[in-house]
Amino acid sequence: MEIRSEKKPLAGSLAHAAKVSAKRAGMVARETVKLEAMPDGRVVVSATDLELGYTHSTPAKSSKPGALLVDAKVFADIVRAAPTDEVHLERKGNVLVVRSGKSTWRLAIAEAALFPGVDAGKAERFLDCAKHDLRVAIRRVLYAVSDEEMRHAHCGVLFEPHQGRLVLVATDGHRMAKDELEEGSAPVRDGWLQAPVIVPSKGGEELLRLLDENSGAGALGMTGAALVYQHEGVRLSVRLIDGRYPAWRDVWREGAMVLEVPRVPFLATLRRMTILGDATKAMRLTIEGGVVTLSRTGLLTGAGMFFHCGLPGFWLDRSLQDPRMTDASFGITFTAARPRDLDKITELLKGSGAVEGTTGTDTFYEVPNV
Numbered sequence: 001m002e003i004r005s006e007k008k009p010l011a012g013s014l015a016h017a018a019k020v021s022a023k024r025a026g027m028v029a030r031e032t033v034k035l036e037a038m039p040d041g042r043v044v045v046s047a048t049d050l051e052l053g054y055t056h057s058t059p060a061k062s063s064k065p066g067a068l069l070v071d072a073k074v075f076a077d078i079v080r081a082a083p084t085d086e087v088h089l090e091r092k093g094n095v096l097v098v099r100s101g102k103s104t105w106r107l108a109i110a111e112a113a114l115f116p117g118v119d120a121g122k123a124e125r126f127l128d129c130a131k132h133d134l135r136v137a138i139r140r141v142l143y144a145v146s147d148e149e150m151r152h153a154h155c156g157v158l159f160e161p162h163q164g165r166l167v168l169v170a171t172d173g174h175r176m177a178k179d180e181l182e183e184g185s186a187p188v189r190d191g192w193l194q195a196p197v198i199v200p201s202k203g204g205e206e207l208l209r210l211l212d213e214n215s216g217a218g219a220l221g222m223t224g225a226a227l228v229y230q231h232e233g234v235r236l237s238v239r240l241i242d243g244r245y246p247a248w249r250d251v252w253r254e255g256a257m258v259l260e261v262p263r264v265p266f267l268a269t270l271r272r273m274t275i276l277g278d279a280t281k282a283m284r285l286t287i288e289g290g291v292v293t294l295s296r297t298g299l300l301t302g303a304g305m306f307f308h309c310g311l312p313g314f315w316l317d318r319s320l321q322d323p324r325m326t327d328a329s330f331g332i333t334f335t336a337a338r339p340r341d342l343d344k345i346t347e348l349l350k351g352s353g354a355v356e357g358t359t360g361t362d363t364f365y366e367v368p369n370v
Contacts, residue, residue, distance in 0.1 A: 001067065011080045012213075200239070211229075
């Protein structure tokens with residue numbers, strides 16, 4: 001087997017293949033990528049971890065037919081580091097010789113017959129990803145997927161057809177994210193998806209990478225037990241999670257109270273709140289009189305400190321302030337048992353224009369526009 005190919009398309013294919021393949025003991029094909037030179041001059045790169053299957057077909061400058069298996073990550077790193085825009089690949093016995101410019105690498109290979117194959121079947125109906133902007137919906141929910149394998153159904157994103165729309169839901173048991181494709185996508189009427197399916201998180205991440213790389217373009221279809229994405233020579237098959245998704249509608253009730261807050265200042269407040277925390281990583285949110293208050297408890301040199309943040313938030317020290325965050329006011333409450341260096345902190349607060357007050361056994365400081 002011999003291949004002469006441009007570096008950029010080959011490196012892109014191998015980068016995706018390396019992410020799909022997984023290092024697991026007991027099976028060589030899970031750690032390798034299949035490289036195949038076709039009689040018509042195409043080069044086909046394939047990889048699988050038995051749950052995801054990836055193939056990419058690209059034209060080559062010249063090739064002699066043949067196929068082999070080679071370490072996915074090492075091969076991808078070598079092609080990416082190639083000094084010229086052209087890569088020459090040649091099989092010599094049980095070795096793959098990679099040349100580019102004045103650089104040469106030699107890699108051990110395995111026979112292509114060990115590769116299990118990635119064909120998930122043929123899909124008859126597809127959803128136009130670009131038309132419905134599927135990548136935006138996936139990105140909005142993927143972060144909430146659970147990483148606990150004990151809850152197998154929580155380790156994926158639910159794709160559910162509902163009243164002519166496609167609903168995406170993800171949860172880890174503590175938080176839940178939901179998004180819908182815009183009205184008019186009509187996946188049910190088009191027959192693209194007939195019943196809810198669960199797409200594993202790794203498949204969702206790789207699908208999102210491909211959609212981002214192709215500016216949201218591509219087609220998404222179903223083949224029984226797999227979700228299939230294809231676009232211009234790229235094909236990704238994702239084995240669906242076999243299980244029943246939790247009754248998320250019992251938690252996400254339509255018509256419940258909705259709190260709308262400005263995103264940028266609210267996000268800035270959350271970031272500031274993470275400075276102080278406890279083992280539970282919990283945060284209390286209260287709404288009263290049109291004011292949103294975030295509270296979190298932590299330890300600072302032995303003192304119990306309670307932060308009460310109205311939007312958009314606050315900082316203790318001006319020198320710590322992120323220039324991207326907006327100014328506002330904050331309050332700090334110290335317990336009656338003061339630490340040794342509390343005077344220094346009090347001095348800092350008063351120097352910032354803080355106004356001291358008391359509530360029972362506690363002392364608090366209100367600092368405007370820090």
